[in-house]
Amino acid sequence: MNNLTIVGKKIPKRDAPLKATGSAVYIQDLKIPGMLHGKILYSKYPHARITGLDTSMAEKLPGVRAVVTASDMPANFRIGVMKDNPPLKTGKVLSIRDEIAAVAAISPEIAEEALSLIKVEYEELPGTFDPLEAMKEGAPLIHEEAKSNILKMPWKLVCGDVEAAKKESAFIVEDTFSTPWVTHCCLGTSGCVAQLDAKNNLTLYSNTQIPSLAQNDYIEALNAFGLKGKRVRIVQSVIGGAFGSKLDTYAYEYIAILLALKTRKPVKIVFSREEEFFATSPRQCTITKISHGCDKEGRLTFREMEMVLDNGAYTSWGATTPSVMMLPISSLYKVPNVKYVAKCVYTNNTYSQAMRGYGNPQATFAIESSLDQLAEKAGIDPYELRLKNANEPGEITPQRFKITSCGMKECIDEVVKRLDWKGKKGKGGNRGVGMASLIHVGGGARVYKSDGCGTIIKMDDFGKVDVFTGASDIGQGSETIIAQIVAEVLGIPIDDVNVINNDTDICPWDVGVHASRTTFVAGNAALGAAKKIKAQILEIAAKLLEEEPASLDIKNGVVFSVKNSEKTIPLGKALRKLHYTLGGNMLMAEYFYDPANENFDKEFKGNLSVSYAYGAHGVEVEVDRETGKVKILNYIAAHDVGKAINPMLLEGQIYGGGLMGLGYALGEKMIYEKGYLKNGNFLDYKMPTVKDIPPVQAVIVETDEKDGPFGAKGIGEPGLVPTAPAIANAIYDAVGVRIKDLPITPEKVLAALREKEGQTHK
Amino acid sequence: MKRELTFILNGEAVTTEVDPQWTLLYLLREVLELTGTKEGCGYGECGACTVIIDGQAVNSCLFPVMEVEGKRVTTIEGITSKDGSMHPLQTAFINEGAVQCGFCTPGMIMSAKALLDAKDKPTEDEIKEAIEGNLCRCTGYVKIIDAIKSAAGGR
Numbered sequence: 001m002n003n004l005t006i007v008g009k010k011i012p013k014r015d016a017p018l019k020a021t022g023s024a025v026y027i028q029d030l031k032i033p034g035m036l037h038g039k040i041l042y043s044k045y046p047h048a049r050i051t052g053l054d055t056s057m058a059e060k061l062p063g064v065r066a067v068v069t070a071s072d073m074p075a076n077f078r079i080g081v082m083k084d085n086p087p088l089k090t091g092k093v094l095s096i097r098d099e100i101a102a103v104a105a106i107s108p109e110i111a112e113e114a115l116s117l118i119k120v121e122y123e124e125l126p127g128t129f130d131p132l133e134a135m136k137e138g139a140p141l142i143h144e145e146a147k148s149n150i151l152k153m154p155w156k157l158v159c160g161d162v163e164a165a166k167k168e169s170a171f172i173v174e175d176t177f178s179t180p181w182v183t184h185c186c187l188g189t190s191g192c193v194a195q196l197d198a199k200n201n202l203t204l205y206s207n208t209q210i211p212s213l214a215q216n217d218y219i220e221a222l223n224a225f226g227l228k229g230k231r232v233r234i235v236q237s238v239i240g241g242a243f244g245s246k247l248d249t250y251a252y253e254y255i256a257i258l259l260a261l262k263t264r265k266p267v268k269i270v271f272s273r274e275e276e277f278f279a280t281s282p283r284q285c286t287i288t289k290i291s292h293g294c295d296k297e298g299r300l301t302f303r304e305m306e307m308v309l310d311n312g313a314y315t316s317w318g319a320t321t322p323s324v325m326m327l328p329i330s331s332l333y334k335v336p337n338v339k340y341v342a343k344c345v346y347t348n349n350t351y352s353q354a355m356r357g358y359g360n361p362q363a364t365f366a367i368e369s370s371l372d373q374l375a376e377k378a379g380i381d382p383y384e385l386r387l388k389n390a391n392e393p394g395e396i397t398p399q400r401f402k403i404t405s406c407g408m409k410e411c412i413d414e415v416v417k418r419l420d421w422k423g424k425k426g427k428g429g430n431r432g433v434g435m436a437s438l439i440h441v442g443g444g445a446r447v448y449k450s451d452g453c454g455t456i457i458k459m460d461d462f463g464k465v466d467v468f469t470g471a472s473d474i475g476q477g478s479e480t481i482i483a484q485i486v487a488e489v490l491g492i493p494i495d496d497v498n499v500i501n502n503d504t505d506i507c508p509w510d511v512g513v514h515a516s517r518t519t520f521v522a523g524n525a526a527l528g529a530a531k532k533i534k535a536q537i538l539e540i541a542a543k544l545l546e547e548e549p550a551s552l553d554i555k556n557g558v559v560f561s562v563k564n565s566e567k568t569i570p571l572g573k574a575l576r577k578l579h580y581t582l583g584g585n586m587l588m589a590e591y592f593y594d595p596a597n598e599n600f601d602k603e604f605k606g607n608l609s610v611s612y613a614y615g616a617h618g619v620e621v622e623v624d625r626e627t628g629k630v631k632i633l634n635y636i637a638a639h640d641v642g643k644a645i646n647p648m649l650l651e652g653q654i655y656g657g658g659l660m661g662l663g664y665a666l667g668e669k670m671i672y673e674k675g676y677l678k679n680g681n682f683l684d685y686k687m688p689t690v691k692d693i694p695p696v697q698a699v700i701v702e703t704d705e706k707d708g709p710f711g712a713k714g715i716g717e718p719g720l721v722p723t724a725p726a727i728a729n730a731i732y733d734a735v736g737v738r739i740k741d742l743p744i745t746p747e748k749v750l751a752a753l754r755e756k757e758g759q760t761h762k
Numbered sequence: 763m764k765r766e767l768t769f770i771l772n773g774e775a776v777t778t779e780v781d782p783q784w785t786l787l788y789l790l791r792e793v794l795e796l797t798g799t800k801e802g803c804g805y806g807e808c809g810a811c812t813v814i815i816d817g818q819a820v821n822s823c824l825f826p827v828m829e830v831e832g833k834r835v836t837t838i839e840g841i842t843s844k845d846g847s848m849h850p851l852q853t854a855f856i857n858e859g860a861v862q863c864g865f866c867t868p869g870m871i872m873s874a875k876a877l878l879d880a881k882d883k884p885t886e887d888e889i890k891e892a893i894e895g896n897l898c899r900c901t902g903y904v905k906i907i908d909a910i911k912s913a914a915g916g917r
Contacts, residue, residue: 016856019864021848022798022838026865029797185899187802187810187865240800240865241899273803475863475900648859648905655902656862682807682897690890690903 007488007710010648014480014499015238015473024238027191027207028270035193036065036104038259038269039111040252042279043093043100045124046348046675047140050093052121055101061117063110066262069101073258074224079217079249082151084143085314085351087251087258092125094142094313096675097279097350099251104259104267127348127675131310132287134345142313142346151311151344155322157604159330159398160337165302169293173373176289177366178741179724181310181670182663183282184355185687188240190280191270194256201231202257207239209246209474210512211504213448217249221257236502242474243660244354245280247514248316252279277680281353282670284318285310288366292373298380300389302337305329305366311344311352318352319344321359323447324515326604328363328721330399331612332439333371333389338398348675354514356657357717360440361664361724365742368436368725372732381425382729383416386437391614393703400605401612405703405713407640408437408614414638414699415618424620426733431633434729435618436722442613442642442713443705444595445515446606452594453518454508455525457486457533459587461579463557463571464496467529470510471522473501476716477649478518482526484645485709489530490537491554492571508592516613516714519645521595523709528591536587541574595707611705613713615639617658617722619694621730628750630666630731632694639718640701643711647700650715654698657719663688665724667743686743769830772840780827787811787822790837798838798868802897809896812869813837819876819892838868841875851875851913860909862900870896874910883914 018024055067070090079085089098101118105111128134128142134149142149166172193205202222208214211234218232239246252269259267271279287308293301311319322342329340375382387409395403415421415435424433444451456468467486473479483497490497501507510522538549541559545552545567552559559574561567578585598606620634637658644650667686671678679685704711724742732738737752764779771794780789790796790813799822802810806821813822814836841849851871854860861867870893877884877892884892889910898906 010859012856013859013861015864016861017848017852019861019867020852020855020871021842022796022868024864025797026800028801029791185897186863187808187897187899188800188863189802239863241863243899273805273808477862652859652862652901652905655904656900657902659902660899681805682803687897687899689895689897690893690907693903696902696904 004488006484006494007645008643009646011480011484011494011646013477013649014483026188026240027205027237028188030193030205030237032193032195032266035266035268036106036263037108037111038102038104038256038267039108039115040099040255040269041101041115041118043096043098045093045122046096047125047127048093048122049125050090050100050120051123052119053100054119057117058103058114061110061114063106064103064114065106065265066104066259067101067114068255068258068262072262077224079251079254080315081317081319082315085251087254095348095350096677099255102255102259104263129347129349129672129675131308131345131347134347135343142348149346151315151319151346153319153344155342157326157330157338157340157399162302162304162337162339165337166293169301170296171374171378172291172293173370173377174291175370175373175740176287177369178287179285179362179365180742181282181285181672182668183277183280183670184241184243184245186241186243186245189271189273189276190252191268192253192256193266193268194260195266196260200227203233203235204253205235205237207237207246208234209242209472211236211472212470212509213512214249215504218257221254225261234504236472239474242513243356244358244514247354247512274680277685278350278677281316281318281351283355284312284352286362288362290366290370292370294374294378298378298385298388300333300335303329303335304339307342309342309344310349311346312349313346314351316351317354323600323604325359325363326399327441328360328367328439331391331397331401332364332367332437333386334391334395336398349672356660357721360717360721361661364436364438364721365724368722369728369738369740372729383412383421383435386412386435391439400607402607404611404707405642405705406612406614407701407703408616410701411614411616411638411640412437414701415616415636418636418697418699419618419620419634421618430625430734431620431622432730432733433618433620434726434733435616436725436729437616438614438718438721440613440718440721441515441609442520443610443707444517444521444597445609446597446599447515448511450594451511451517451521451597452592453510453522453525454590454592455529456508456588456590457529459533459575461572461576463492463575465490465492465498467497467499467526468507469499469501469522469526470508471501471518472513474513476518476653477646478522480649481519481523481645485523485526486530489527490534492557496557516716516718518716519712520708520714521593523712525591525593527709528593529589532591533587533589536589537571537574540578541569544569544574544577610707611642611713613640613715613718615718615722617726619726619730621727621734623731623735623749625735625753628746628753630727630744630749635694635696636699637696637719638699638701639715640703641715642705642708642713643702644700645710645712650700651698653715654719655696657717658696658723659688659693661720661723662692664720664742665727665744669743765828767828767831769832770834772836782828784827785823786813786825786827786830789827790822796837796839800865800868802865809873810866810869812872812896814872814876817876817879819873838872849875851878854909854913858905858909858912860901860906866896866898870898870906878914
């Protein structure tokens with residue numbers, strides 16, 4: 001591994017030149033001849049009965065080519081994880097993002113004008129906007145046929161005996177923590193272009209992060225439209241950010257398909273920023289009751305958590321985030337007895353989805369805040385408590401995760417050292433330090449039946465390589481990582497590797513960009529294909545050079561004998577010799593990598609991932625007692641990544657994740673009032689700007705994961721997981737108040753300080 | 763009613779018919795097909811549509827098209843040399859890892875260019891000031907600042 005020339009290096013992102021020159025084509029930039037523009041009419045009310053709908057005026061507007069309503073959709077066609085979401089609504093609307101009608105017109109402006117001509121009459125219904133209220137008996141039912149607002153997803157994990165452990169614990173803490181709705185804020189908004197050919201085969205230009213699964217969804221949709229056996233091709237434009245938001249298929253995409261069917265023209269729907277805020281699916285708000293115990297020495301004895309999640313009006317992957325929350329709940333630090341129960345609850349709010357971390361940030365905020373409370377009660381430094389209970393290689397956790405490589409202690413030590421923890425902890429002066437750790441899947445996650453990714457490698461006559469991968473690049477840099485791996489194995493310059501990753505017609509299957517799995521899974525798939533094709537090359541070259549394949553290698557595109565350095569043949573020459581001969585051949589190889597991880601069993605136990613990623617974040621803060629403002633003076637983010645395939649891109653994931661975590665901690669919140677989003681714009685939704693970045697260090701800890709490609713593990717999501725609790729813990733160290741409800745706004749800090757002072761004065 | 767508009771776009775005189783209601787962004791993207799300039803919000807809050815007008819970084823999504831009459835407008839497409847060689851800022855953004863999804867990148871580069879054109883060696887605070895109106899969700903801004911510093915240092 002010491003001889004690596006491309007892996008482990010700071011290689012610029014392969015698509016960066018396109019993006020930096022403005023030549024990259026995002027969905028916003030895509031034009032197809034004859035293309036129409038679609039717009040969607042959303043509900044005016046979060047909960048109402050539609051008593052009248054008249055589209056006749058809109059249909060008459062010059063330039064309008066089609067107006068569609070629920071009656072144009074196949075009856076009973078539903079989308080989403082629980083198939084509870086008709087793409088166009090009739091009868092009842094359940095949230096302000098409910099789609100009632102849509103228009104295709106020759107320009108976006110005409111389509112917009114047509115929407116204003118559609119008349120909808122509503123009878124407003126009392127809504128349910130608070131998940132705790134929605135769980136009560138007599139609360140208005142969101143989905144009447146479901147007979148309850150609590151989803152039939154009984155999330156429950158029991159390991160060991162929590163009740164017995166409570167009795168034996170020397171110290172126990174209990175508290176409640178809550179987190180808000182937050183949204184992805186992709187700079188490129190959602191959108192697609194639907195195009196049907198003469199035989200109704202569909203091409204969907206899309207910015208999905210799940211091309212293979214989306215393809216399946218649209219095939220189902222075409223079936224529902226009575227178009228059986230049709231082909232669906234997904235072509236991804238350059239994707240302007242995803243962060244989990246594009247992990248499902250959405251009503252607007254089915255509406256675009258419907259409009260394309262009605263008009264026989266390509267139809268484009270691109271969201272405005274306003275729509276991106278209210279009509280995409282964010283990270284849900286949660287309320288978590290947690291109790292934690294330890295023995296006299298500070299060894300954790302149990303962890304018990306009860307959680308309520310606002311599912312919103314329909315069901316997407318947000319409802320399955322408790323499955324990932326179980327990961328830190330059962331396995332962040334060694335804790336032998338664990339109990340977790342979660343309820344997802346329908347409300348008349350927007351509906352929730354995956355967002356970077358997939359539930360982990362919500363759970364880790366409660367766990368790591370509570371752990372500091374426990375350390376205080378037990379009279380142990382929070383750092384020592386963490387170190388004492390830290391995960392280790394070889395451990396099998398209560399949820400049956402097999403921990404392979406684990407750099408948790410090293411990460412904690414990096415934080416302590418670089419933050420000067422011992423010099424700064426508990427020193428007062430309105431300054432304080434805090435830390436929090438994380439565990440996340442780092443070697444895929446078997447949430448579907450397959451966690452695989454396919455790769456095809458094709459070589460041309462000149463020794464250049466095309467790599468067809470199922471793995472999508474959503475900005476994180478998988479294209480570059482895959483190119484590095486292939487170039488390293490084949491001994492060719494990285495510029496000789498071309499990665500094709502955006503077309504289901506030519507790219508193999510992949511389960512999608514989720515679970516921080518792409519470097520690990522797609523990397524291993526690329527590695528497997530590259531090794532296969534390298535073996536073929538060496539075999540051919542061996543004949544030409546009259547050598548054994550085992551004594552040959554490739555460097556800078558030249559095959560050479562390791563025994564006799566005079567014996568060489570350029571790769572292109574060997575390939576041409578193979579090709580231009582009677583009965584000639586061209587080189588191709590394919591490899592499908594599906595990690596040896598396990599689906600959860602019925603008790604939600606099993607080795608979900610082949611390896612686990614660890615990290616620890618530490619911050620030093622200063623709190624202004626007059627304003628409640630929190631200033632981050634120093635931020636250390638240490639991550640166990642197995643091996644950094646590309647340290648520059650990796651740091652980019654840590655910095656980007658860290659700042660997203662900082663936004664979650666200190667400012668971001670979608671303000672929903674009675675089902676209406678009150679701050680759906682960049683002015684009022686406080687996404688961090690460059691002015692919000694603290695002094696930050698990304699620390700890479702390498703542990704060489706045996707199953708990872710060149711030793712690598714995933715890093716896409718971990719960066720934002722421990723930020724909020726690290727900051728909350730630091731604030732407590734600085735001024736002695738604990739904020740348990742994100743985001744930690746100056747108002748909350750000030751109120752807590754006032755309350756504390758009031759108590760002291762009594 | 764369409765009106766005639768003449769201005770300098772990326773170093774060349776352009777005369778075109780415009781609807782006075784249009785924004786500059788609309789003219790650039792939808793009519794002149796210069797789609798390197800992005801629309802991230804349409805109300806001047808994200809900076810993805812930043813172009814340079816007479817040396818100033820401007821949100822083209824808010825800029826009334828008639829107001830560019832006689833002015834010099836530079837877009838991301840205009841900072842690459844005719845021989846295809848990139849502007850030092852573009853190279854720095856690529857080499858320093860300042861690009862992830864890339865949607866904010868053209869606007870970010872244009873804001874940085876307006877800064878560097880006015881000031882050779884800006885301080886970190888001046889860099890932050892210059893790109894405060896450019897939102898990025900991917901990078902955490904760290905490597906964007908590095909790239910701008912590197913481009914400034916390399917002059």
